[in-house]
Amino acid sequence: MQLTIPENLHALQERIAKTSNQYGRAVDTVKLLAVSKMQSEEKVRIAYEAGQRLFGENYVQEALKKQQKLADLAIEWHFIGRIQSNKAKLIAEHFSWVHTVDSLSSAECLNYYRPRNLPPLNCCIQINVGKEKNKGGILPEQAAGFAEQIICLPNLRWRGLMTIPPLTDDVNLQQEQFGKMKVLLTTLKTDYPWLDTLSMGMSGDFEMAIAEGATILRVGTSLFGRRLSTT
Numbered sequence: 001m002q003l004t005i006p007e008n009l010h011a012l013q014e015r016i017a018k019t020s021n022q023y024g025r026a027v028d029t030v031k032l033l034a035v036s037k038m039q040s041e042e043k044v045r046i047a048y049e050a051g052q053r054l055f056g057e058n059y060v061q062e063a064l065k066k067q068q069k070l071a072d073l074a075i076e077w078h079f080i081g082r083i084q085s086n087k088a089k090l091i092a093e094h095f096s097w098v099h100t101v102d103s104l105s106s107a108e109c110l111n112y113y114r115p116r117n118l119p120p121l122n123c124c125i126q127i128n129v130g131k132e133k134n135k136g137g138i139l140p141e142q143a144a145g146f147a148e149q150i151i152c153l154p155n156l157r158w159r160g161l162m163t164i165p166p167l168t169d170d171v172n173l174q175q176e177q178f179g180k181m182k183v184l185l186t187t188l189k190t191d192y193p194w195l196d197t198l199s200m201g202m203s204g205d206f207e208m209a210i211a212e213g214a215t216i217l218r219v220g221t222s223l224f225g226r227r228l229s230t231t
């Protein structure tokens, strides 16, 4: 039996509330970011009508098309894909958040192109917590040095950390990786007390992410179903 998007959304909200309670977290400290990459604009609209407000996209051109068609909705758009420097201007202009900042040059581009009539662009530093080759993000031990540089950019508002840990259904491994992120954020908070964001947890592992302090869960498939190869 296939559930509808509103049914999926309510089921997700219930799982998030239950897990938050279980780990002593206030439910309103855990936000759901609906990852709509390679999902149709109609599906985004249905999720919006069911109450979802935050949506995440990975590909700039795809996102801009969708944003145009959904311009009548009060969506908060988050960019969660790799930042290509030739797309930094469009990202800076068309999103409220960027989760994937992992180089000074892309941070500087986003800062340069952020329109001055918009509030500063909310950013997370992406951490390659599993130290995987070919994965975006800086190493955990580089985070403090990178932080010193990113806070100098006035049109960015650095909010916290993001990670995509190695894919595993071993809950002990999940806990270890997410736990490292929690410790890293806590450490950074001694120098940067305003940090309030841990973007981690996807369809397969968000419950453990909540246990380890996630504040933004990035969920696609569990909400929208399988992704299309083209939109």
Ligand SMILES: *Cc1c(COP(=O)(O)O)cnc(C)c1O
Pocket (backbone or CB within 6 Å): 035, 037, 058, 080, 081, 164, 202, 203, 204, 218, 219, 220, 221, 222
């Ligand atoms: C695609 C994607 C997700 C969502 O993954 P699901 O397994 O479909 O929930 C989350 N974060 C990032 C960075 C992604 O690219």
